[in-house]
Amino acid sequence: MFSLNCEKYNPVRRYVQFNDIVIDSFDMLSSVDYSQNTKTDTEEYSFGHGSYVDFKSPQQFLTEGDLNITMNIDYRKYRREERKYLKDFIKMNLIKPGRLWAIEDNKILWAYAYVSEVSEPFSEFKGNLSYDITFKLYEGVWHITDPMKTYLVPYSTCDFMECYDFREIEPCQDCCISCKKITDDCPSCLCHCEDLEKENSLCVVGKKVVDDFMNCGESYLLVYDCNRAYEFFQEKTYxxxxxxxxxxxxxxxxxxxxxxxxxxxxxxxxxxxxxxxxxxxxxxxxxxxxxxxxxxxxxxxxxxxxxxxxxxxxxxxxxxxxxxxxxxxxxxxxxxxxxxxxxxxxxxxxxxxxxxxxxxx
CATH class of the missing domain: 2.60.120 (Jelly Rolls)
Known part of the structure; x- marks a missing residue:
């Protein structure tokens, strides 16, 4: 008899990352709603049942998609000295258009998206921060990710500042005393170059890795890199x-x-x-x-x-x-x-x- 192991197979689409914001546990999302329409119009028959439909192709065309989520941040999971930078990190990522990543049916998907609306409901602070966010998926489609171009960098909650230059500077003091010399130029797009090894590609790791996402603060940062793919896989990328x-x-x-x-x-x-x-x-x-x-x-x-x-x-x-x-x-x-x-x-x-x-x- 066929039996489905629900722990190993989850048909529900899981949203796991936007830009560098990694959704590292199921508790981070308390509400998710995705909606999309087709572009097909109808015109009712005046003297007859139903409507006339002029289909342009065998498949219908889609409008842009809307994703509404409520994202919850538990401050207690972050180092005390880094908590004061967390909101700035979130704001920097929400204001930039980028890739939205998801997992569905054992496949990793991504879509181009931008934030069209964001609100921060007021509540008495109890160690949690909440955002209501609306994403626009302007292409109207999700891309099934190329396993040779997709790299999985092990991620922990404490790593969120790894590619960002946050520091506390006292403007009222002499700069020679309080300012730190910049020694590392680490923009987000270059930060993980040394982590993009062939062994970290989805092509090598395999699809079984999807079970390791959103594991109580431990997950993966997804990086898409065409140049590394060609370096590692050569003509296979053609x-x-x-x-x-x-x-x-x-x-x-x-x-x-x-x-x-x-x-x-x-x-x-x-x-x-x-x-x-x-x-x-x-x-x-x-x-x-x-x-x-x-x-x-x-x-x-x-x-x-x-x-x-x-x-x-x-x-x-x-x-x-x-x-x-x-x-x-x-x-x-x-x-x-x-x-x-x-x-x-x-x-x-x-x-x-x-x-x-x-x-x-």
């Missing part, structure tokens, strides 16, 4: 790799799986090899690049087209006059198996890499 089965063939063809929930056009394409006016096709959508290429072609999700003749040569922009849009310039990747075909490759081995930014809601 995405799914599909190559010709034989050098003599002129076509690269294959399939790859994506776990994206929402159809996504956030796709980066990388071609390596020798091509003559290649036609790139993903899920039936085709484009063609006119000209001869021997080296690396990059088609970015931002619409950029670049070409390099070799490892020692810089990337140069491809003239847009060489681009022929046969169907649609945006490649769409959906959940499940996706097909790829690249034609017009002669005489040498050729490969295509497809990197997909997988998204959900």
């Amino acid at each position: 995405g799914h790799k599909i190559c010709k089965n034989d050098v003599c063939l002129t076509t690269v063809a294959g399939q790859f799986y994506s776990s994206t929930i929402l159809d996504t056009s956030n796709v980066d394409i990388r071609l390596e090899g020798k091509f003559q006016s290649p036609i790139i096709e993903i899920n039936g959508n085709k484009i063609q690049l006119m000209g001869d290429y021997e080296g690396t072609i990059i088609i970015g999700k931002d619409g950029s087209l670049k070409y390099s003749k070799g490892a020692c040569c810089p990337f140069e922009d491809i003239d847009l006059d060489n681009l022929i849009i046969i169907d649609d310039f945006e490649f769409q990747v959906h959940h499940g198996m996706n097909s790829v075909i690249v034609t017009n490759s002669c005489c040498e081995m050729a490969c295509i890499y497809i990197y997909v930014d997988e998204i959900t809601y």
Whole structure:
């Protein structure tokens, strides 16, 4: 008989971090409400049942999301000498747009967010501080995090000041006596560089680590770093790799799986090899690049087209006059198996890499 271990599997989305604010225990959130709408409009039939709906695509489009939380801070968990800096630390992080992190169904997710409203309900101080916060998730989607680009730095409540330069200066005294010389430039984005080791990546640690989040003041600080990912994992960061089965063939063809929930056009394409006016096709959508290429072609999700003749040569922009849009310039990747075909490759081995930014809601 199938039995579900509720302690090991929790389907409820857990919010674990915004910028450098780590939600390190379940007690920190006493209220959570996430809401989002679709962009689909209806128009009622005047003489008939129901309404007319003009669906623009197989999936509906989403509006921005709203997350309302009540965050509770227990001052007793912090060192006495550091408690006076805690509110400043919170304010500095809430005022900055950044990544909001969550865990759902054993997956780590993140979304771009900013704080649109914050209030601090008045109550007699008893060692706790409370904030009511509204986040705007302006993209309307959650990204399924890339395990090669995601690093988990062990975190304890006492570490909150580690990357911030808080100090107490007495302005009425002589600076030569009271001011400390700055010896360490430690901005937040660079602070944990030495902690970003391959062994700390989600790719190596594995998904079982999600059970160790929010453990009574012990958790992880999540850091997203593309440069470290390439340093540690090299060409694996390019995405799914599909190559010709034989050098003599002129076509690269294959399939790859994506776990994206929402159809996504956030796709980066990388071609390596020798091509003559290649036609790139993903899920039936085709484009063609006119000209001869021997080296690396990059088609970015931002619409950029670049070409390099070799490892020692810089990337140069491809003239847009060489681009022929046969169907649609945006490649769409959906959940499940996706097909790829690249034609017009002669005489040498050729490969295509497809990197997909997988998204959900």
